[in-house]
Amino acid sequence: MKIIAYGIRDDEQPYLEQWSKEQGIEVKAVGDLLDDKTVDLAKGYDGAVVYQQKPYTAAVLDKLAANGVTNLSLRNVGVDNVDADAVKRNGFKVTNVPAYSPEAIAELTVTQLMRLLRRTPTFDRKQANGDLTWAPDIADELNSMTVGIVATGRIGRAAMKIYQGFGAKVIAYDVFHNPELEKQGIYVDTLDELYAQADVISLHAPATKDNEKMLNDDAFSKMKDGVWILNPARGALIDTDALIRALDSGKVAGAALDVYEDEVGIFNTDFGSFDAIPDERLKNLMKRENVLVTPHIAFYTKTAVKNMVQFALNNNKQLIETGKAENEVKF
Numbered sequence: 001m002k003i004i005a006y007g008i009r010d011d012e013q014p015y016l017e018q019w020s021k022e023q024g025i026e027v028k029a030v031g032d033l034l035d036d037k038t039v040d041l042a043k044g045y046d047g048a049v050v051y052q053q054k055p056y057t058a059a060v061l062d063k064l065a066a067n068g069v070t071n072l073s074l075r076n077v078g079v080d081n082v083d084a085d086a087v088k089r090n091g092f093k094v095t096n097v098p099a100y101s102p103e104a105i106a107e108l109t110v111t112q113l114m115r116l117l118r119r120t121p122t123f124d125r126k127q128a129n130g131d132l133t134w135a136p137d138i139a140d141e142l143n144s145m146t147v148g149i150v151a152t153g154r155i156g157r158a159a160m161k162i163y164q165g166f167g168a169k170v171i172a173y174d175v176f177h178n179p180e181l182e183k184q185g186i187y188v189d190t191l192d193e194l195y196a197q198a199d200v201i202s203l204h205a206p207a208t209k210d211n212e213k214m215l216n217d218d219a220f221s222k223m224k225d226g227v228w229i230l231n232p233a234r235g236a237l238i239d240t241d242a243l244i245r246a247l248d249s250g251k252v253a254g255a256a257l258d259v260y261e262d263e264v265g266i267f268n269t270d271f272g273s274f275d276a277i278p279d280e281r282l283k284n285l286m287k288r289e290n291v292l293v294t295p296h297i298a299f300y301t302k303t304a305v306k307n308m309v310q311f312a313l314n315n316n317k318q319l320i321e322t323g324k325a326e327n328e329v330k331f
């Protein structure tokens with residue numbers, strides 16, 4: 001058995017080598033992402049392990065299949081960048097890693113919320129200029145707030161536990177109700193109810209055709225004045241222009257964004273200076289002290305990266321050996 005792994009970063013390499021040695025399976029690590037330039041490298045391999053934020057296009061998937069590789073294992077959870085028609089047409093088996101560390105995402109989400117609520121970015125700036133005063137940067141307390149969780153999958157539930165640990169009231173909206181949470185009476189019936197009640201909105205939904213730009217002008221208008229918005233999920237969930245308007249009007253008190261609508265090609269790139277970042281809307285957000293932008297790093301912990309690499313390799317091995325895998329994604 002031979003596996004090719006695309007887009008392998010230096011921080012992933014040791015985990016890949018450890019797995020390959022322990023399993024006695026050849027894994028070819030390629031630094032480049034899977035695209036039309038690199039797809040032919042897969043010839044002769046039994047499966048491919050991949051991770052990238054840019055699309056897995058129909059053209060690339062058709063070529064991969066023509067190269068004889070239809071066992072495709074993603075090292076991440078989201079599958080919104082995979083061309084579903086090409087998957088079905090070519091008979092691909094696709095796996096993801098649904099739980100490499102839900103806690104990693106949840107912990108960064110709440111960390112950023114606490115930074116916003118306690119105004120630490122402002123105090124950091126003031127202190128760097130020798131200003132050790134308090135006013136006017138008086139803070140808010142999470143324990144007296146209602147947090148509205150959108151989607152109660154693994155990440156939403158991990159975040160929920162932390163919010164509850166802080167003493168916040170948690171409500172949630174999801175089309176699928178988790179039986180345990182249902183018993184606790186956590187669910188509201190509609191997003192409108194969640195918008196009306198929540199002081200903090202914590203997004204944990206995958207991106208689908210149905211929820212694209214779900215936080216738009218209309219949604220913001222239904223929220224409490226001074227609501228806090230957290231998005232560690234997918235940039236497509238928020239209409240960025242509407243968010244900017246809501247920040248300008250004060251409707252939204254602040255936001256923590258680990259994802260951004262147009263992040264592909266921008267996040268995880270060093271532009272050398274702030275001015276050189278080629279996205280004015282993003283810079284508009286980044287300049288605000290009440291908006292914390294991070295470049296899709298919520299997943300970026302040692303535990304998560306190890307699990308992403310090794311669970312994806314396990315999935316790919318399972319697909320190659322049995323034609324099935326427990327983390328197979330149905331398109």
Ligand code: COI
Pocket residue numbers: 051053075076077078079233296299
């Ligand atoms: C995912 O797992 O889908 C993520 O969003 C994290 C990714 C950037 C590795």
